[in-house]
Amino acid sequence: MSDKRHQLVMTALELFYQKGVHAVGINEVLAASGVAKKTLYHHFDSKEALVLAALRYRDDSFLHWLTRRLQTAPAGSERIGALFDALDDWFNSRVDELLPFNGCFFINVSGEFGEVDHPLHQQCSQHKRNVAALIHAEVQALGITPSRVAPLTDALCLLKEGAISMAHVQGDLTAAVKAKHAAKQLITAHG
Amino acid sequence: MSDKRHQLVMTALELFYQKGVHAVGINEVLAASGVAKKTLYHHFDSKEALVLAALRYRDDSFLHWLTRRLQTAPAGSERIGALFDALDDWFNSRVDELLPFNGCFFINVSGEFGEVDHPLHQQCSQHKRNVAALIHAEVQALGITPSRVAPLTDALCLLKEGAISMAHVQGDLTAAVKAKHAAKQLITAHG
DNA sequence: AAACAGGTAGACCGATCTGTCTACATGCAG
DNA sequence: CTGCATGTAGACAGATCGGTCTACCTGTTT
Numbered sequence A, B: 001m002s003d004k005r006h007q008l009v010m011t012a013l014e015l016f017y018q019k020g021v022h023a024v025g026i027n028e029v030l031a032a033s034g035v036a037k038k039t040l041y042h043h044f045d046s047k048e049a050l051v052l053a054a055l056r057y058r059d060d061s062f063l064h065w066l067t068r069r070l071q072t073a074p075a076g077s078e079r080i081g082a083l084f085d086a087l088d089d090w091f092n093s094r095v096d097e098l099l100p101f102n103g104c105f106f107i108n109v110s111g112e113f114g115e116v117d118h119p120l121h122q123q124c125s126q127h128k129r130n131v132a133a134l135i136h137a138e139v140q141a142l143g144i145t146p147s148r149v150a151p152l153t154d155a156l157c158l159l160k161e162g163a164i165s166m167a168h169v170q171g172d173l174t175a176a177v178k179a180k181h182a183a184k185q186l187i188t189a190h191g
Numbered sequence C: 001a002a003a004c005a006g007g008t009a010g011a012c013c014g015a016t017c018t019g020t021c022t023a024c025a026t027g028c029a030g
Numbered sequence D: 001c002t003g004c005a006t007g008t009a010g011a012c013a014g015a016t017c018g019g020t021c022t023a024c025c026t027g028t029t030t
Helices: A003-019 A026-033 A037-043 A047-071 A077-091 A105-112 A119-140 A146-169 A175-190 B003-019 B026-033 B037-043 B047-071 B077-091 B105-112 B119-140 B146-169 B175-190
Strands: none
Touching (some): A003 A026, A026 A047, A047 A105, A047 A119, A077 A146, A077 A175, A105 A146, A105 B105, A119 B146, A146 B105, A146 B146, B003 B047, B077 B119, B077 B146, B105 B119, B105 B146, B146 B175
16 A cells, blocks of 8 residues: 555545535645645546545544444443443544544535445445444343344444434534433343 | 525525535526526525525424424324334435435535534524424423433434434434334333 | 656646626516 | 516636646666
8 A cells, every 4th residue: 555545545534524525626635635636546546436445444443443442441331331432532522533523424425425326325334334333242242131232232323323413513512421321221221 | 585586495405405515506406496597696695595595494394394293193202202203204205395315404514514603504503403492392291300301302312313314324214213212211211 | 777666746628616797578666 | 657676598707626648757676
């Protein structure tokens, strides 16, 4: 992997995440990254390919970050708490590697590329499934009745997504705390 | 209110909602609505003003629709159920007046105009507060301990937002049903 | 020495963008 | 009758878009 390629992906992610994909032109990415246009089109076929690479990079770094954060707490219900604590840090821009909070990149991109069969939209969908799989594993580790694992996982994912949306659209930076409280009640009800 | 103006707002909403604001040019709106460009700029100062009008129109029609839907159920916990039943109809595009489902217009626009102080973003924020107020009133009508009204309202809003996001990004058209189940448990836990 | 991968700067292309403008038509109020 | 609001069609301006291209530079490998 070339150095310049990585530089392009990082810069593209920053700009697309902060301003939106359609609002940022290829020339802006080039100026910000200090890379020549020819080099960009040497590594990527099109702007869309660059966006896709940025989505994949974000998918990777987000999952790694979240995995690390969950491991800070002992397995069990405390891990679910750690999930929402992590979200709280993200919303309040206390996580450098996730960039200043501007909602969920994948939700934002899905809004710009609404068609279900669009490659960018599908990549966003894949990311959400990846995160859901992480949460699913933690719910299983709770040791609750197997038939209740799926519904609880769904509920936690709904709370997580809702918190992201509320934090971004309404600017409610306490959304993760609220979601954590609701999650606690659901887990208690399941126990 | 002029006839042409209303026609413009309706067409603009349809196109911006389905394809995104930046992806739709003013000329496309004009061609689809059969209105002259001069007329558009007679009624609106800019494209942004047209988007704002579309947001306001959507805010209005969504709130009216939801209010009507909630009233179909007797006041109390059944109204909360009716909320998620309504969402389920929306997600599955069974509500003509809300147009074919493509996520939440306000979440989508917030993604395209991320800056918190942007007029379009603020309009999106306002819409969410309006819906939250509706839900807050229904939660109060449950007659639960007053100190628990706000947390439960927050939780229901989180589930609602999460369901919209999951339905759109992941294409999970059963998201409203899942949210309804989680909501039921929360209400039971509160009672 | 030759060939090649990867890089630079930036001119250039055709398309599209928002917004302005001219020129003209219609219907209603003073 | 006059004036104004409202409408039409569409040319036009100036900027920006994604993407291609020429011309040149710098290492490394063969």
